[in-house]
Amino acid sequence: MRLEPRAAVPWTLSLAAPAGAVVVSLALCGFLVAWAGAPVLRAYAQMFQGAAGSLFALTETLARATPLIFTGLAAAIAFRARFWNIGAEGQLYLGAVAATVLGTGAIGGLSPWLMIPLLMIGGALAGALLLMGPTLLKLRLGVDEVVTTLLLNFIVILFVGLLLEGPLKDPMGLGWPQAEPIVAEGELPKLFGGMRLHLGFVIAVGLAVVLWFVDRRTTFGYAARAVGLNPQAAAYAGIGVRGVMFRVALISGGLAGLAGVSEVAGLKGNLTLDLSPGFGYSGIVVAMLAQLHPLGVVAAALFVAGIFVGADAMSRSAGVPTYIADVIVASSLLCMLVALLLTRYRLRR
Amino acid sequence: MNQPVGAQAEVVLRLRGITKRFGSLTANDAIDLDLHKGEVVALLGENGAGKSTLMSILFGHYVADEGTVEAFGQPLPPGDPAAALARGIGMVHQHFTLADNLTVLDNVMLGTESLWSWRSRRSAGRARLDRLAGAFGLAVRGDARVGDLSVGERQRVEILKALYRDARILILDEPTAVLTPQESASLRATLGRLVAEGLSIIFISHKLDEVLEIGDRVVVLRAGKVAGEVPVADADRPMLAGMMVGRAVEQPQRRQLSPGAVAVGLQGVTVLGEGGRRRLDAVDLDIRAGEIVGLAGVSGNGQSVLSDVLAGLITPDGGHYRLADEDVSRAGTRGLVARGVGRIPEDRQASGVIGDMTIPETLIAEDFRARPFSRFGVIDWRAARDFAARIVSDFDVRTERPDLNARLLSGGNMQKLLLGRALARRPRFVLANQPTRGLDVGAAAYVHQRLLAAREAGAAILLISEDLDEVLRLSDRVAVMFRGRLREADPALGPVTVERLGLMMAGQGFEHAA
Numbered sequence: 001m002r003l004e005p006r007a008a009v010p011w012t013l014s015l016a017a018p019a020g021a022v023v024v025s026l027a028l029c030g031f032l033v034a035w036a037g038a039p040v041l042r043a044y045a046q047m048f049q050g051a052a053g054s055l056f057a058l059t060e061t062l063a064r065a066t067p068l069i070f071t072g073l074a075a076a077i078a079f080r081a082r083f084w085n086i087g088a089e090g091q092l093y094l095g096a097v098a099a100t101v102l103g104t105g106a107i108g109g110l111s112p113w114l115m116i117p118l119l120m121i122g123g124a125l126a127g128a129l130l131l132m133g134p135t136l137l138k139l140r141l142g143v144d145e146v147v148t149t150l151l152l153n154f155i156v157i158l159f160v161g162l163l164l165e166g167p168l169k170d171p172m173g174l175g176w177p178q179a180e181p182i183v184a185e186g187e188l189p190k191l192f193g194g195m196r197l198h199l200g201f202v203i204a205v206g207l208a209v210v211l212w213f214v215d216r217r218t219t220f221g222y223a224a225r226a227v228g229l230n231p232q233a234a235a236y237a238g239i240g241v242r243g244v245m246f247r248v249a250l251i252s253g254g255l256a257g258l259a260g261v262s263e264v265a266g267l268k269g270n271l272t273l274d275l276s277p278g279f280g281y282s283g284i285v286v287a288m289l290a291q292l293h294p295l296g297v298v299a300a301a302l303f304v305a306g307i308f309v310g311a312d313a314m315s316r317s318a319g320v321p322t323y324i325a326d327v328i329v330a331s332s333l334l335c336m337l338v339a340l341l342l343t344r345y346r347l348r349r
Numbered sequence: 350m351n352q353p354v355g356a357q358a359e360v361v362l363r364l365r366g367i368t369k370r371f372g373s374l375t376a377n378d379a380i381d382l383d384l385h386k387g388e389v390v391a392l393l394g395e396n397g398a399g400k401s402t403l404m405s406i407l408f409g410h411y412v413a414d415e416g417t418v419e420a421f422g423q424p425l426p427p428g429d430p431a432a433a434l435a436r437g438i439g440m441v442h443q444h445f446t447l448a449d450n451l452t453v454l455d456n457v458m459l460g461t462e463s464l465w466s467w468r469s470r471r472s473a474g475r476a477r478l479d480r481l482a483g484a485f486g487l488a489v490r491g492d493a494r495v496g497d498l499s500v501g502e503r504q505r506v507e508i509l510k511a512l513y514r515d516a517r518i519l520i521l522d523e524p525t526a527v528l529t530p531q532e533s534a535s536l537r538a539t540l541g542r543l544v545a546e547g548l549s550i551i552f553i554s555h556k557l558d559e560v561l562e563i564g565d566r567v568v569v570l571r572a573g574k575v576a577g578e579v580p581v582a583d584a585d586r587p588m589l590a591g592m593m594v595g596r597a598v599e600q601p602q603r604r605q606l607s608p609g610a611v612a613v614g615l616q617g618v619t620v621l622g623e624g625g626r627r628r629l630d631a632v633d634l635d636i637r638a639g640e641i642v643g644l645a646g647v648s649g650n651g652q653s654v655l656s657d658v659l660a661g662l663i664t665p666d667g668g669h670y671r672l673a674d675e676d677v678s679r680a681g682t683r684g685l686v687a688r689g690v691g692r693i694p695e696d697r698q699a700s701g702v703i704g705d706m707t708i709p710e711t712l713i714a715e716d717f718r719a720r721p722f723s724r725f726g727v728i729d730w731r732a733a734r735d736f737a738a739r740i741v742s743d744f745d746v747r748t749e750r751p752d753l754n755a756r757l758l759s760g761g762n763m764q765k766l767l768l769g770r771a772l773a774r775r776p777r778f779v780l781a782n783q784p785t786r787g788l789d790v791g792a793a794a795y796v797h798q799r800l801l802a803a804r805e806a807g808a809a810i811l812l813i814s815e816d817l818d819e820v821l822r823l824s825d826r827v828a829v830m831f832r833g834r835l836r837e838a839d840p841a842l843g844p845v846t847v848e849r850l851g852l853m854m855a856g857q858g859f860e861h862a863a
Contacts, residue, residue, distance in 0.1 A: 219718050222710070236682065238661075
């Protein structure tokens, strides 16, 4: 058996690959569901019900997908230019800190039309600034950004813990390590009454569309892709590799920062240490599932969010542990990698 | 070596009806080949003619769809390199398969000992290596680190590696591609000794001249089939070229022109490397409009650095780089492109095309920021596609689709693409670094024709090449680089020949100027 490269990847195959990967991964995980003692098809049906079976379920899934879209885009745009930003988690938290500092009463009396953009810009700047250190170290001294961005996550999260026990601690918080709530003008409006889905989702999808346009149609997107695909040829052709990477890093960090703003000001209302159950890392999975395509990120984020929300429902009714969600997402990623190989190569014996 | 081998000599290797298909492409089509004891068979063919596929089948890297291989009268199991090695078939690849940070002895012994044995029999190995090196005149120090050796020495290590495993049949894949003329001569002497010891050799090449010098018999492959087989004694250049290409190849002719004003001027260009070493040492060179200056040299003597300076990738530490009267030492890549410098990179895969981009995408890489390809930062893909269609038709790029990914093009078509990108702007200075490396005769002739046309259109051209025949055929003047310095071959001192260039490449004429 050998692999031969295909002359061109038909677009149908590019779409079939993720679908096939999901189906195979669900089939594989079916064994685990059966092992947990639940009827496989019923359990999956309950999972689907829980993720998309009602308006409430659907809005829950979309709300869960919102931060994943932001962090997925952050990872996708950076990875496209071969800048390995593993630090979205830290950038997310620092974005949330910026939103908390600006949005808990330090600035008052603004209309939501000004307050919300202010929080957004503040959070994006905080995330971007956090990524500047690793970026400059990489571009000036050749320090591996995987190590620096990853380790910064722990520093930032400990720093947030410090803030929540100290300067940002809510005096009315009954001693819990949490910050004061975001003022009403800064809250992202809900899309449906009584549901948790908020404006952040619309912003995230809008940004995905904008980034898709940037990627396909602008000179900057072209330069970033060229740098990612062949930095040596890009440099030879006159594309400033460092400058492109610097700007890509700014955007990536900013997007991850926005994830934090969106969670604090849209969903949770205040900053706590459990603001993100690893959205920064899941964003990497989302980006890989999406083949680094901005619109694919939206689809992949919906899938991952649906699995997690649906697994909660399945766990309640069928008694399958919620950890099955992690297994499904992880095996989907593995299947996706195999599927990607098969889209680019043909199997021959 | 050119004496005919008697028909009675034992057949050591017999290939019968070898057929290998890759999808719709038939790489080898019912190929028969015999190799006799003590014979040198030159396997000649263009890129993609099926030479490497055939040898990969022989060596067990590929399994043939049909056909058999017999070595010393016994069928060779397909797809088993270990069996090929055990039968005494040794292969010297074009891209060496040596571990740079190990010694020569380690490299030669690598893989010959069981991983389960307690200790390495180094002293026995050393004695054997020394004996082989002495017997075949392959002088090389066993303790030297391979990374410190010259290319010619590394090739000797590769040959010794095969001999160490008792190779009786040696396959050499494009062995002279990387050697100086003098090193090639020494390789020929080595091959003579090997044949005298009764080894048989298959020699893969696409260079007509060396095939005529080295082989006993030439087998020409074209499009996967044996196009012909002749004793070297009966062959000549035009005949082999015709068999190889399937039609007569016209070599473009250089018309006599009177060169114009100095278009490119280098004065004392110096580039410092680590520890103050001079990678370029006060290089002076003038190139006039309508003139091709050829630049030869053993690779690693500063041609690449000079090329990077001229392409705008490196800013020189000293000296001046002028286009007409303007100092462009600090203009950078984009500045040079804007001022009319057309550049053909040394390694078309690494720094030329962006392999995973489509043809239009890779073609606009130099000027996507300007109209018509973009306005206000938004790319006009229609303009890019139109431009690509023009290049593809003007420069005869063979592609099944206009939006194919560039990496799927053959080397020759990739080069035509880059040639088109560089020449479409009608540059006044063309930097062509190894423009025909690895190309077949037809594609190379096309590149030559285009460069000569640019010359007639008044461009100043610097042709950096390791192919001395090419340098001599195209150039108005020839210069040589040695250890970062550049000297022109002064025509007043007699005709510029391959031999004279070879001596200069080895450092002659550079001593007094240090």
